[in-house]
Amino acid sequence: MRTSKLLLTVAHRLAILAYIVVALFPLFWLLKVSVTPNDLLYSEGVRMWPSRATFEHYTFVIAHSAFPTFFKNSLIVAGSTAVAVTILASLAGYAMSRFNFRAKYWIVALLLITQMFPLVMLVAPIFKMLSPLGLTNSLTGLVIVYTAFNVPFATFLMQSFFDGIPKDLEEAAMIDGATQFVAFRQIILPLTLPGIAATLGFVFTAAWSELLFALMLISGNDAATFPVGLLTFVSKFSVDFGQMMAAGILALIPACLFFLLIQRYLVQGLTAGAVKG
């Protein structure tokens, strides 16, 4: 009995380990090629680590390419989108969590519909709508589009976090004479900080990764975000793997940092939602 239990534990740990290896290997390979000097790239193609590592690809990408611009643009777009979505979704999520009002079911239906249809369908109309406003080829245009795309899911996420906070808290404050909005801002919001962090991180990574609308709406280098920049880079100079992978690693850093910070809260938030549903 004891040995079989031990075997089971070992098998369990090995399975977990296998998942970790599969999850991390592609990223490790990205890192490996990005530090391989050009002259060793092909001769040591399948070695696990080059005999000589270098940061020359990173210094080149940072000093001599348009990637710092792409990086800055992506930071601006993803950061503004995350903040805008979180503000809008907190307000709307709070309304969904705390009020019973007539249009609530219609609003839920509207939010659900937006999750159903192919977003590709909006590529053409949005382009046609934004171009007379001068919002194509502009970061503002991207932020507006990404904010709208991410608000529905973020609203559900925020609602589930608000649902986890007892109502008595703001009721007590309101008996003391505070308006509901003051109670919301000063009591409920601080308690939802993990939820806010999760929403911020979730939206940041989503906006950081978006490719199709960025490709469609942005044409020049000046307003290109990372995905667009990297993709044009690939089709133009598909020979320099080291530099591309160095750029890829740089693109990975902010998204992964955010994710590692928030993944705990994300499972918590979903658990809260699951318990309720």
Next chain:
Amino acid sequence: MTIVAHQKAAKPLRKRIADASEPYLYSAPALILIVTVMLVPLVLGISYAFRDIQLLNPFSGGFIGLDHFRALSEDQAFFRALRNTLWWTGASVFLQFFFGLILALLLDKPFAGRGLAQALVFLPWAVPSFLAGLNWAWLFNPVIGPLPHWMYALGIMDAPNNILSDPHLAMWGPIVANVWWGIPFFAITLLAALQAIPRDLYEAASIDGAGPVQRFLSITLPFLAPTIAITILLRTVWISNFADLIVVMTNGGPADRTQIVASYIFTQAFKRLDFGYASAIALVLLVLLLAYSMLIVVLRQTLLNKG
């Protein structure tokens, strides 16, 4: 009771209006944005399907009725894309679910270092989709990637070639990338559902002498069933619309073997700037996905009613 009612009625009109409008004020900014940036373009997009809209042609824009759909019914590339979509979606969803469920079950058991393990295995989800696509395209590239050499060494392939340029195998490239990228999503949602199952049920079952397989079949699976149904439904819709990996890895090639409907729409809109035709295809995809969702919802309802 009557006093409370009386007080309520006696509230000044302005206060009552303010109270009634409060939830609307909270949700208005989000709603206005969603309606202008998603709903209006959706309606416009539907109307484009019946119009001749080409970005570079200033004389286009007139209504042409069902012409696009007539052209579509004879478009072999579209039907191939439709078949590819089935294959792409079916294989991706099944494999993501299968490996995601196993991962969720593994992570549901407490062990030392679980937090760290969880953060690491969920990491692929944080990788931007375009980067995941590029990353796997590089891994499949025999010049710098190890995979072709490994597959050659294992005897799976006759020579270390790039499967992305082999018309018969190319679809596996994006599917593998998609499975790698999407396992965490299933694992996270299923793990959340697993952790909501009351633990005493398992204890009671093992006291009654139920083995692990029996416990899984009679407790875990029924509890997970609603979550499984809804996540598979959502993921199917989402993956059939997901063109990023294909656009990045193969751009539909070789010889349209990896072109799915979503990437075909994008090609029509982005490369040929034929927005009318692109919208017509998108509308067909939307109708197909709606029909599929209805079917699943009805099936689930009948199953629930039976049980």
